[in-house]
Amino acid sequence: MHKVTTTEQGFNRQLASHLRPGASIDDAKAVWGSRWQTPSQKDEGYVGLRDKLGFHVRIDREKRIGYVGFSGNFPPKYLVEGLQLGMTLHAALASRPELALLRKQDPEDVKRNVVRYRETLADGCELEATMLGGKLIGISIERPGSQYPKANEFVPAPDGKYRMPAGIAGAPFSDPNVKLYVVGMLMKDGVIDLGSAEELAMHVRGRFVDFTKVGYKPLKDVYQFLVKYPINSAELASLNELWFDRGAEIVPYSWPYYDGETGEFDVFSLAGIEHCPNLRIVSIATQARVDLAPLTQLCQLEIIEICENADVTNAAVLLEIGSLKTVRVRGRADVDAKLRSALEARGVSVAA
Numbered sequence: 001m002h003k004v005t006t007t008e009q010g011f012n013r014q015l016a017s018h019l020r021p022g023a024s025i026d027d028a029k030a031v032w033g034s035r036w037q038t039p040s041q042k043d044e045g046y047v048g049l050r051d052k053l054g055f056h057v058r059i060d061r062e063k064r065i066g067y068v069g070f071s072g073n074f075p076p077k078y079l080v081e082g083l084q085l086g087m088t089l090h091a092a093l094a095s096r097p098e099l100a101l102l103r104k105q106d107p108e109d110v111k112r113n114v115v116r117y118r119e120t121l122a123d124g125c126e127l128e129a130t131m132l133g134g135k136l137i138g139i140s141i142e143r144p145g146s147q148y149p150k151a152n153e154f155v156p157a158p159d160g161k162y163r164m165p166a167g168i169a170g171a172p173f174s175d176p177n178v179k180l181y182v183v184g185m186l187m188k189d190g191v192i193d194l195g196s197a198e199e200l201a202m203h204v205r206g207r208f209v210d211f212t213k214v215g216y217k218p219l220k221d222v223y224q225f226l227v228k229y230p231i232n233s234a235e236l237a238s239l240n241e242l243w244f245d246r247g248a249e250i251v252p253y254s255w256p257y258y259d260g261e262t263g264e265f266d267v268f269s270l271a272g273i274e275h276c277p278n279l280r281i282v283s284i285a286t287q288a289r290v291d292l293a294p295l296t297q298l299c300q301l302e303i304i305e306i307c308e309n310a311d312v313t314n315a316a317v318l319l320e321i322g323s324l325k326t327v328r329v330r331g332r333a334d335v336d337a338k339l340r341s342a343l344e345a346r347g348v349s350v351a352a
Helices: 013-018 025-035 089-095 107-111 176-188 197-205 220-227 233-237 293-297 315-320 337-345
Strands: 046-049 055-059 065-071 114-120 126-132 135-142 241-244 281-284 289-291 303-306 311-313 326-329 349-351
Touching: 013 025, 025 055, 025 065, 089 126, 089 135, 107 114, 176 220, 176 241, 197 220, 293 315, 315 337, 337 349
Parallel strands: 241 281, 281 303, 289 311, 303 326, 326 349
Antiparallel strands: 046 055, 055 065, 065 135, 114 126, 126 135
């Protein structure tokens, strides 16, 4: 089994049943929805939960689907090239009469009484049907000649995939960590593509990077690449939410095995946040002391979340944000009573 890269939540089985080799990685992302995670280098292109969902794919070096597989828990109501898991051999051959018994069966399959049939489809892909006890237990489709990434090799990024880092670290924000979280949100929203953490680290270093050897310390060169990554005004304006959280998806890009116990990724200043003019939600979960005053420059801001361990100052400026509708104070009991009353008098909900 390869590393699990998604969970069942959000998985679209109907779309999965139609996914085929040659489709783009974006098509695969649509199957997993918001739960998609780019496979890491050691996954060798595999994505899926073969045992839990009965479905997995393999992404080739060109970032296209090279292989799809259906088995086990994949619902038999979904047809795959006219085949249904659980159908009899007779029914499978009736549906696809071109299926032919493989002349050379795997010795391990023979021991388990597993028999495989194969057919070349019109597009050149190989359809394989796996039978056990006269019942179909597996379906796979693979594009011949697909080249997959290997766990321990360096594969240069395609030309133009990454922008050249430039300027002052953090710009246009005063705190580089704000820029880091902004880049992370743009990546999460699909506005920019940084690939996997391993891919980015190898791009920055120009060689294979083994996180099991270097991932327990900060990757300072990768961090500098990220906080100097060029972002244009339109991309900044596309952001509706911004979450400052040590557990954010972007954090392991510059420290793969960061445990969240230290403050390297805390935000100390929100200065420059006005460059994200369309923010509607800002969440602060990092623990360094930070002044909320710059938030008054966000004319679209509706929700502010202040988490339990956040250390914020100048909270009274929340009264100056005319668009504000909700202040969430996660796990906190120290909200000033006068401020709470003043906010509620203006129609702002203050919720725990």
